[in-house]
Amino acid sequence: MTDRQITTTLTSPEDTCALAARLGPLLRAGDVILLTGGIGAGKTHFARCLIRSVLLEDEDIPSPTFTLVQVYDTRQGELWHSDLYRLSGPDDCVELGLTDAFETAICLVEWPDKLQDLTPETALWLGFDAGPQDDARNLTLTWHTPRWDTVLKGLVA
Template identity: 65%
Template sequence: MTSPRAALTLASPEATCSLATRLADRLRPGDVLLLSGGIGAGKTHFARCLIQALQDAPEDVPSPTFTLVQVYETRAGELWHADLYRLSDPDQCAELGLTDAFETAICLIEWPDRLEDLAPQGALSLGFAMDEGEDVRQLALDWTDPRWDEVLAGLTA
């Protein structure tokens, strides 16, 4: 396993939300964020903050654990928030329309390991991990697409 391109310590839920909010304004349709980490690691909190930052009138953002996918209209375009925890086969991801959404919408994917080889090569991977402090999270960011160098400039310093 290679080292992440960037690593951050998020000292509080507010710090996680701040990062999500700052990143939100830099996203565009076709951007895919793969959010991994254990239960309670902060994936949904990050996604909720990012989605609300793109809404003109922030609304409640439920976890899509049972609906699998929530779609939002935002000022940056359509945004898909998917929680793939309950999926057992990557073909189910295609049935949900995710592979098409990867090209036309901003996509936030929790439990991206369920995608297997359907995960877009140009996606930004965010790995959340709990730290010793109750509210502290470690975040590892990794990417191959040079677009993310520009998007993340100044956010990961």
């Protein structure tokens, strides 16, 4: 499969949130989004904005850094937000039930390198890096499957 890729600059946290809010309603069960970037790159901010855009009822959206997984009921079904930073490897991911969730829920995964060979080939990768100004982020979206061609069409400039 050939990688497809788009790179864009998000000029502010509000710009990051707006993109997440536009993407959220387009997702469905089985969609996996892998969020990469260093600490403070904007992964959790993006995830919170995306989750907020699809929640059935407004609720607190804590970081899953210590709980490892937060599960939400959304308009599109169950959404799992996981942070794998503290895990040692793929066996821990299986124990969390994450591989099953990849098939039945929308999944947002921070620190997806811990998945190793469990990484779904159908996933959308979002890579966050420091941008040209303090609050800006360069975002690189990478995918293999045609599903994301349709979802991302017109979403990212």
